Amino acid sequence: MSHRFEPQARQRIRLTARDLQAVEAVYHARYLNNRQIGRLLFGREDSSHARQRLRYLFDLDYLRKRVAAPNEPDIYYLGLKGRRYVVAQGLCDRETADKVAGVSGEQVATxxxxxxxxxxxxxxxxxxxxxxxxxxxxxxxxxxxxxxxxxxxxxxxxxxxxxxxxxxxxxxxxxxxxxxxxxxxxxxxxxxxxxxxxxxxxxxxxxxxxxxxxxxxxxxxxxxxxxxxxxxxxxxxxxxxxxxxxxxxxxxxxxxxxxxxxxxxxx
DNA sequence: GTCGCAGTGTACCGTATACC
DNA sequence: GGTATACGGTACACTGCGAC
CATH class of the missing domain: 3.40.1350 (Trna Endonuclease; Chain: A, domain 1)
Structure with a gap:
């Protein structure tokens, strides 16, 4: 049984500046897959470290994942904490963050x-x-x-x-x-x-x-x-x-x- | 049914850095 | 100095799909 789309409780994770840059990048692009984030912030598309950090951001609800088929890459959009973070950074107001953030693909057919x-x-x-x-x-x-x-x-x-x-x-x-x-x-x-x-x-x-x-x-x-x-x-x-x-x-x-x-x- | 492939999750290692 | 964590990399297990 895969736990790919089930957030797990995480303690003692310290978010890095690069983690938060990933959140900002997802805000600007609306949707990014892990390869794109790896390319932008971790130097390579298939960075396992990028996958690991994105998994933490997912577990902490800074990012969420769209529903994806098994052999398709994860596609991330802003989670609740991610939206709060971009508002706190002054990138937009709360209403804009809520409207611009991507959607899961479950309720809204895309x-x-x-x-x-x-x-x-x-x-x-x-x-x-x-x-x-x-x-x-x-x-x-x-x-x-x-x-x-x-x-x-x-x-x-x-x-x-x-x-x-x-x-x-x-x-x-x-x-x-x-x-x-x-x-x-x-x-x-x-x-x-x-x-x-x-x-x-x-x-x-x-x-x-x-x-x-x-x-x-x-x-x-x-x-x-x-x-x-x-x-x-x-x-x-x-x-x-x-x-x-x-x-x-x-x-x-x-x-x-x-x-x-x-x-x-x-x- | 078997195999190869693609993608994710995670363990592990060595190194670097921050904090006490 | 000891500890915790980040980082970069390798490796392997697992899952599901498609081809044969």
């Missing part, structure tokens, strides 16, 4: 494809964190759920702000994040672009959209749909396979892509 989409975005968050850490940049990330609460008028998959300069007062570079696997219909695509346009005209602040997809063919379809848009130069289209360097490498194609197949960097 299709496998939707969870896969969420974890792909979590992977982008991890990649962004690692790239920023490597270069001494600072990163601010908002996940899908956090953006929903802001009622922007459109529904991006994520938002990030990066300060690349040495001074914290340097102007941040900001972008929305989109990830498309199944291509939307023309009408859906037009609606999405119109919502972005509406948002930018209300705020008078056009922002880059880093638009990931899964194949060159889909990237071409996206570029074609964007080509005649008023704000076509705001959209950068790239492949999810290149996400490990998406903040720095010239992986992006944009409105002038019909004239060049060479990518451009974002930051």
């Amino acid at each position: 299709p496998t494809l939707m969870m896969s989409h969420e974890l792909t975005l979590s992977g982008l968050y991890i990649s962004a964190r690692l790239q920023c850490r490597e270069r001494g940049w600072s990163l601010h990330w908002k996940n899908t759920r956090r953006l929903e609460l802001e009622s922007l008028g459109m529904q991006p998959d994520g938002w990030l702000s990066v300060v690349t300069g040495p001074s914290p007062d340097a102007p941040p570079r900001q972008a929305f994040v989109e990830f498309t696997d199944a291509m939307p219909s023309k009408a859906e695509m037009a609606g999405k672009l119109a919502r972005y346009q509406g948002h930018w005209e209300r705020t008078r602040l056009p922002t880059a959209v880093l638009w990931f997809t899964t194949s060159p063919r889909k990237a071409n379809l996206l570029l074609e749909a964007i080509r005649n848009d008023t704000y076509r130069d705001c959209y950068l289209v790239g492949l999810i396979d290149d996400n490990a360097s998406f903040l720095t490498a010239p992986i992006w194609r944009w409105g002038d892509a019909e004239r060049s197949n060479e990518g451009v960097p974002w930051a």
Whole structure:
């Protein structure tokens, strides 16, 4: 009988700074699996030590696990203590913490494809964190759920702000994040672009959209749909396979892509 | 039914660090 | 110095799925 999803009483566990960084990372991404946390904070995806520390955080209710099939990795979201911790750290208020925290998957049906989409975005968050850490940049990330609460008028998959300069007062570079696997219909695509346009005209602040997809063919379809848009130069289209360097490498194609197949960097 | 595989849990070891 | 715990790593047991 597996006790994988049964919290166990733990005494004398001292939480480390890294344990609490894991809690914060789960808050920012909403869902993270143990491999992603291992990669971000323990140097390797298959760290047994990461598994052990995550097990303690689970037992202490800082993190909870989604229901997962036996051969699928554990997927963590914030537990009660985790939500209290991020509020105490000033990352958000209590209501936001409760609304942004993930759900178990027992009461609320979350299709496998939707969870896969969420974890792909979590992977982008991890990649962004690692790239920023490597270069001494600072990163601010908002996940899908956090953006929903802001009622922007459109529904991006994520938002990030990066300060690349040495001074914290340097102007941040900001972008929305989109990830498309199944291509939307023309009408859906037009609606999405119109919502972005509406948002930018209300705020008078056009922002880059880093638009990931899964194949060159889909990237071409996206570029074609964007080509005649008023704000076509705001959209950068790239492949999810290149996400490990998406903040720095010239992986992006944009409105002038019909004239060049060479990518451009974002930051 | 057997086997291989993937994933988790845990024991164990040696080392480092903090605290008394 | 002794003790407790963290950390990084290895190893093994267990579970359930899929292929044969």
